[in-house]
Amino acid sequence: KEVKDPQSRVAKLGDSDKLKVGQLVIAIGNPYGLERTVTMGVISALKRSIGVTQYESFIQTDAPINPGNSGGPLVNIRGEVIGINTAIVAEGQGLGFAIPINLAKWVADQLITKGKVVRGWLGVLIQEITPDMAEALGVKEGVIIAQVMPSSPAQKAGIKVGDIVVAINGEKVSTVRDLQLRVMRTPPGTEITL
Numbered sequence: 465k466e467v468k469d470p471q472s473r474v475a476k477l478g479d480s481d482k483l484k485v486g487q488l489v490i491a492i493g494n495p496y497g498l499e500r501t502v503t504m505g506v507i508s509a510l511k512r513s514i515g516v517t518q519y520e521s522f523i524q525t526d527a528p529i530n531p532g533n534s535g536g537p538l539v540n541i542r543g544e545v546i547g548i549n550t551a552i553v554a555e556g557q558g559l560g561f562a563i564p565i566n567l568a569k570w571v572a573d574q575l576i577t578k579g580k581v582v583r584g585w586l587g588v589l590i591q592e593i594t595p596d597m598a599e600a601l602g603v604k605e606g607v608i609i610a611q612v613m614p615s616s617p618a619q620k621a622g623i624k625v626g627d628i629v630v631a632i633n634g635e636k637v638s639t640v641r642d643l644q645l646r647v648m649r650t651p652p653g654t655e656i657t658l
Contacts, residue, residue: 510523
């Protein structure tokens with residue numbers, strides 16, 4: 465059968481920054497060699513870390529993802545690709561993980577334009593602020609600087625151990641992952657306001 469508009473068969477990419485927990489999603493892949501398998505579920509969590517790599521911000525879903533689904537699309541109910549199926553927790557049920565499509569687009573653009581992934585770097589070790597720390601310090605959220613690397617951009621800017629980062633360029637920072645991902649996407653040499 466002749467396809468009149470080849471573009472009609474190209475997957476449209478969605479915006480993974482607009483996802484919400486509870487949204488319906490569909491995982492497509494070839495689990496166990498069963499081609500064109502479709503499973504459905506919901507987004508269980510966002511910005512999930514599972515200990516696979518340093519920079520993690522997975523979409524967690526209960527849509528069944530099995531061996532062979534990796535690399536397949538996770539789509540929203542409009543058919544837009546919002547993630548790339550990546551991993552499961554083998555011991556659990558309903559624990560599938562996908563790379564957000566916006567992160568995948570950023571990496572692809574880096575590879576196309578630079579031939580490698582170039583990340584920003586502050587040169588700090590950071591940790592979450594616990595509820596006890598927040599109460600003692602009088603803050604509601606942010607991350608605390610635990611260590612500053614010698615000769616790092618952070619040291620040159622005067623960042624000290626114990627400083628609390630609550631925003632980057634005016635955008636709120638709630639978690640360690642927020643800070644890591646925002647700094648990672650900042651081109652080296654760019655000035656930022658903390």
